Amino acid sequence: MVRITRMCARAEGRPATTRGPCAGALALIALAAAASTGCFNADKAGQAPKLTTVVKDWRDEVVYQVLIDRFANGDANNDQNVKPRDAAAYHGGDYQGLIDRLDYLADLGVTALWISPVVKNVEEDAGVAGYHGYWAQDFTEVNPHFGDLPKLRELVDKAHARNMKVILDIVTNHIGQLFYYDINRNGQPDEQLMGSGTSSPITRTTEWDPDFDERGVQSFTSLGPSGPAPLNWVWQPEIDRVPPWPPEFANDDWYHKMGRVTVWGREKQACFDAGRITAAERDSDAYWGALAACHDYVRMQEMLGDFPGGLKDIKTELPEVRQALIDVYATWIEQAGFDGFRIDTIKHVEPDFWRTFCPAIRQRAAAAGKDNFLIFGEAFDGDDELIGSFTKDDMLDSVFYFSQKFVIDDVIKNGAPTRRLEDLWKTRIPGQDAGQALHYGTNPQPGGVVDASGTPLPPWRLTVNFLDNHDLPRFLYQNQDRPGLHIALSLLLTMDGIPCVYYGTEQDFSGGNDPANREDLWTSGFAREGETFAWIRQLTGLRQQLAPLRRGDLKVVWSSTGTGTAQDAGILAYERTIPAAGGAPAETVLVVLNTSAANTAETSADQAGGGDMITSFAPGTKLVNLLDEPDPADDVTVGTGGSVRLRLQPRTTKVFAVR
Amino acid sequence: MTPGITRVASLCAVALVLAWVPAWAPAAAQAQSAQRADPAPVHGTAQAPVSPQGASVAPSGTPATPDTSAPSGTPATPPTAADIAALPVAGADTAASPRADTSFPTGFRFGTYGRVGFSGDLRGAPGRTTNMVTHGARLMEGSYAETDLGYGIRLSDGFAVRVLMTLAFFDEFFHFSGNATQAIAMRNLYAEASGFLKTDLKVWVGSRMYRGDDIYLLDWWPLDALNTLGGGFSWDSENRAWRLQAHVGVNRLKDGSMLRTVSVPSTYGADTITLMERQRIIASAKVTWFGHKLAGDLSLKVSLYGEYHRLPRGTLRYSGDYKQYFEEFALAQNPDLMTVLPADDGGVIGAQIGLWGFGPDSHVNLFARYAWGLAAYGEWGVPWGVALDRTSSGAKEFVLAASMNWENHDFGLMATSYGRLFVDADRNRYDLDDYWEGITVVRPAWFATTHFHVAAEVSHQWKVPRGIGPNDNKHHDPQVVQMSLLPALSLGRGMYRRPEFRVVYSASWLNADARNLFPKFDERRDRAWQHYLGVQVEWWLDSSSYP
Known part of the structure; x- marks a missing residue:
């Protein structure tokens, strides 16, 4: 026994006392013995890790989105x-x-990784592989294409060792395409033409992904309607298209079975087709969401319909379904030590689900030793009110700021007035406009995210800001406007909230829509010399250096309604301030951007009878630009009443702090 | 030709043959034996010569068809007088010494059986057989070959072991089809030991063609022919008057009735798990009494034979974890997987009487065999037409067969005939799967020179199904008559002298009912006369397929 213990010591790298000419042979024996007695401790990999909280304040983080298969x-x-x-x-x-x-990412200034889903997926469907991870088949198993559970744990551990956090991408809305609707009741999945072309229109139907029908997908034979279409699960293990796992998910009653959402971009027409609105309403200028009947119909489709691609919609309103989803995803926290969840397609789940799911996940994470667990979601929609609605009481901590993404595009790519951004923020940031209804949660989520002092943070402070992602064309797509990208990155990394950079942005990737926007990062050679890499590194460094850029309140001090060659066209300026507290003075950083592609602009409207930009700085305060190479011309002294007049070249960012 | 008359004529012919041969054969054989200069390695049921090493050298028989269902091999060979004389006299061994079996070859040995040839139908296509009965005439069989590789060891204390491996090669061959993929089967792979007891006991273990006497003209072993993976023993009494053989073996076919697999998810792609696997256990026993030189050289043997086949219940076996999920999705979508098959069994009883010693290579054999249940389908058979409980209970096969060979210096005559009843297990009384069938074959030969002879062969085969034709609702009476001419070069005079080079011309007449057995739209349905012209060679050279 003593000998075995000694062998184990060697095998585990502890000091061994065995020496001498037979040491080699003994080492071999020791290896064998170690393996047989378990002192290699393979079981260690099978044990749940001990979890700790590694996040102080999520606003300090720079999130980097990784599509594992392409990184x-x-x-x-x-x-x-x-x-x-x-x-x-x-x-x-x-x-x-x-x-x-991880070195590469640390050098870029990344502090948190959002990794694509880890669960086992349908291997391929219609010639497309499940490399992205959003076609879950087995909620409990690691997708073997990426590694195994010990390797996943190693990733999390090594990221944590660098003070990087790891956010897991999860999907609660749907599973992969694991069953079909047997519309013609012939027991096999078909694509078929229906109708005669004379007495009835010819329509094409795919049993994998039929169009939405609020009665539920209906079967139809040559003799006419035949009631709800049977749901047929598929057993094709060679491509992992088998009923979902855990087995309780392989339950017909756990799915809405209404077919594919069809309203994308044609909401009013769809409402009209469904008889929800009149032709006059359809043809009016009214926003579809403002027409109550249409709003209700579209939201019903979104929540109950299958996601395009035949991704079957889970009936998340059932208590047992909710519990099952809580269990499978909480287990991933417990098993791998993730620090947060990014949740896919949240607008396709009925809102009440989040009031069950989010608190339960927070409880499970906390019980496992993981506090400050961030839950944010993707509501792919420009409707700010809708997006923000998912951050209301007891729901998510945060969402992707999609409405802002589209405004940023308009402002930077299309030259829209920067006032658009200020107006947008007014619906998020309390106190900016007393008459404005706030779209985002103003109350911290119970048991949710806190700042470094332990003070709970409300969702409006935690929006996840981004420029592009795996579902959108990259920022540089169609227009290789690197200065435009840089100004957008400046905005991203200096505004309030949590910035998120899509992998490859630092390498000026410019792919279009999926899958062109999912390039292999290794084709870049992981170069760190590029201008964009350097720009991001500089911005993240500055963000790290200046606490107000991370945690400060945001106050817009200049935005422009002008476009083109207007004196202030393209100017956006805002202060980020950490208020005085506990004897510490307030800290303020002034960010000034000229988003215009061609117009040199000023923080002034005197040509139109207005005045200069007024800041909160005391007159005489000397400000210095900390971004880019030091430029004496950037030394600014605050004028009367806090006025600051600056002239910025196109696509220029300046970040001023008190000298 | 009237069907009834031809059947009666066939049966009469074989009866005449059987009645005629023993009556005068001994005298003829005696007269001829003096004239034969060549030591004749013979084929046949009665008497196999002994090679210089003491091993039988006269295998014969090849599969009736080039599939794996019909084994090859040689007849069971009772020991010759020379064999007996060569054996140690009882009591001559020391009391402690086991009996040394000198029939075991030592050292490396090679043997081969083969037949190969080319043929045509006189219309440009390769020749095709016109047989319709289960065991038809062998003249138009496809090519086939076996190679034996063996090694024998005998120790000074008498203990001996031989190992045998037989590889078989099936038609079509590369040079005909251009397809380099060759169908090969391992027909023997076993080891046998002897000389470890004072009594003459041999034991063997392995994969083996395990069989008795064949009917050369039909390439058929009518009483006992098992292909088995198992083990057994053979015991001979000291005076060589009794032989007892027994064996137990198994098979598990790649068929859904014995093996079912299902694909399940794996790390990458799918794994296959075995859902049901059951093996057929086959036990056989045979006891033979030899009456050596009862009258002159005339010898007699009588064998009793039995088999028992058993298939255990086809239970589906899978993990109890998540049973409902597995059953509902992996299995339910394929109901064939879910069917639980009951246990099944069956048996065979049979007998053989053999007479030899009335001329070189001459013999007469009579076989009777009755099989029931699972055994009625053969050891490789997957029961069809099963009973309501899915067993083969009620199936039966009854066979009566006779064969003979007689030859002298100038002439030879081979003949055979059998009748066979098969009834499947279902309860359909008028069923095309239930039938009587039979064939009679007569092959006379004239040995013009030592190495050249001319043979002719006439055969008549018939079948009487109980069912009625699906197209005309009438009872059918298919019959085929084959008339063949075979000029041949061979190693010497005799019906079993090999190698034999021969030209075979055969004209077959098929009545309308026989032609209707071909599939619809097969052009042979239109042709009452069909021709076969082939050039063939057949050999057996130290082939070692014997029990």
Whole structure:
């Protein structure tokens, strides 16, 4: 026993006392013995890790979105079914690749990783692979293309060792395409033409992904309607298209079975087709969401319909379904130590679900030792009110600021007035406009995110800001406007909230819509010399250096209603202030951007009879621009009444702090 | 030709043959034996010669069809007088010494059986058989070959072991089809030991063609022919008057009745798990009494034979974890997987009487065999037409067969005939699967020179199904008559001298009912006369397929 113990000591790297000519042989024996007695401790990998809270204040973080399959390939052994030249196939990226490149990300200033879903997916569907992770088949198992659970834990551990947080992408709205609707009741999945073309129109129907029908998908035979279409699960293990796991999810009653959402971009027409609004309403200028009947119909489709691609909609209103989803996803926290969830397609889940799911997840995380667990979601919609609604009481901590993303595009790419951004923020930031209804939660979520002092943070302070992602064309798509990207990044990394950078942005990737926007990062050679990489590094460094950029309140001190060559066209200026507290003076940073592509603009409207920009700084205060190379011309002395007049070249950012 | 008359004529012919041969064969054989200069390795049920090493050298028989259902091999060979004389006299061994079996070859040995040839139908296509009965005439069989590789060891204390491996190669061959993929089967792979007891006991274990006497003209072993993976023993009494053989073996076919698998998710792609697997256990036993030289060289043997087949219940086996999920999704979508098959069994009883010693290579064999249940379908058979409980209970097969060979210096005559009843297990009384069938074959030969002879063969085969034709609702009476001419070059005079190079011309007449057995739209349905012209060679050279 003593000998075995000694062998184990060697095998585990502890000091061993065995020496001498037979040491080699003994080492071999020791290895064998170690393996057989378990002192290699393979079980260790099977034990849940001890969780700790590694986040002080989520606003300090710079999130970097990683599509695992496309980031870095660190292990050739999991390169199964890899087709690098096929944009819709697995390309080989994995957890080891990400581990290997943590240095690269740290150098960029990244402090949190949002990784694509880890669960096992349908392998492929209609020639497209589940490399992205959003086609869950098994909620409990790691997608083997990326590694295994120990490797995933290693990733989280090594990220934590660098004070990087790891956010897991999850989906509660749907599962992969694991069943079809047997519309013609012939027991096999078909695509079929229906109708005669004379007495009835010819329509095409796919049983994998039929259009929405609020009665539920209906079956139809040559003799006419035949009642609700049977749901047929598929058993094709060779492509992991088998009923979902855990097995309780393989329950017909756990799905809405209403078919695919069809209202995308044609809401009013769809409402009219469904008889919800009149032709006059359809043809009016009224926003569809303002027409109550249409709003209700569209939201019903969104919440109950299958997601395009035949992703079957889970009946999340059932208590047992909610509990099952809580269990499977809380287990991932407990098993791998994630620090937050990014939740997919939240607007397709009925809002009440979040009032059950989010508190329960927070409780489970806290019980496992993980406080300050961030839950944010994706409501892919420009409707700010809708987006913000998911952050109301007892719901999510945050959402992606989609409405802002579209306004940023308008302002920077299309030259829209910067006032648009200020107006948008008024619906989020309390006190900006007393008459404005606030769209985002103003009350911290119970048990939710707190700041470094432990003070709960309300959702409006935590919006996740972004420029593009895996579902959108990259910022540089169609227009290789790197200065425009840089000004957008300036905005992203200096405004309040949590910035999120999509992988490849730092390498000026410019792909269009999915899957072109999911390039292999390794084609860049992970270069760190590029202008955009350097720009992000500088901004993240500044953000790290200046606490107000991370935690400060935001107050717009200048925005423009002008466009084109107007004196202030393109100017957006805001202060980020940490109020005085506990004897510490207030800290303020002034951010000034000229978003215009061609117009040199000023923080003044005197040409139109107005005045200069008024800041909160005391007159005589000397400000210095900390961004970019020091420029004596940037030294600014605050004038009377806090006025500051600046002239900025197109696509210029300046970040002023008190000298 | 009137069907009834031809059937009666066939049966009469074989009866005449059987009645005629013993009556005068001994004298003829005696007269001829003096004239034969060549030591004749013979084929046949009665008497196999002994090679210089003491091993039988006269295998014969090949599969009736080039599939794996019909084994090859040689007849069971009772020991010759020379064999007996060569054995140690009882009591001559030391009391402690086991009996040394000198029939075991030592060292490396190679053997082969083969037949190969090319043929045509006189219309440009390869020749095709016109057989319709289960065991038809072998003349138009496809090519087939076996190679034996063996090794024998005998220790000074008498203990001996031989190992045998037989690889078989099935038609079509590469040079005909251009397809380099060759169908190969392992027909023997076993080891046998002897000389470990004072009595003459041999034990064997392995994969083996395990069988008795064949009917050369039909390439058929009518009493006992098992292909088995198992083990058994053979015991001979000291005076060689009794032989007892027994064996137990198993098979598990790649068929849904014995093996079912299902794909399940794996790390990447799918794994396959075995859902149901059951193996057929086959036990056989045979006891033979030999009456050596009862009258002159005339010898007799009588064998009693039995088999028992058992298939256990086809239970579906899978993990109890998440049973409902597995059953509902992996299995329910394929009901064939879900069917639980009951246990099944069956058996065989049979007998054989053999007479030899009335001329070189001459013999007469009579076989009777009755099989029931599972055994009626053969050891590789998957029961069809099963009973309501899905067993083969009620199925039966009854066979009566006779074969003979007689030859002298100038002439030879082979003949055979059998009748066979098969009834499947279902309760359909008028069923096309229930039938009588039979064939009679007569092959006379004239040995013009030592190495050249001319043979002719006439056969008549018939079938009487109980069912009625699906197209005309009438009872059918299919019959085929084959008339063949076979000029041949061979190693010497005799019906079993091999290698034999021969030209075979065969004209077959098929009545309308026989032609209707071909599939619809097969052009042979239109042709009452069909021709076969082939050039063939057949050999057996130290082939070692014997029990």
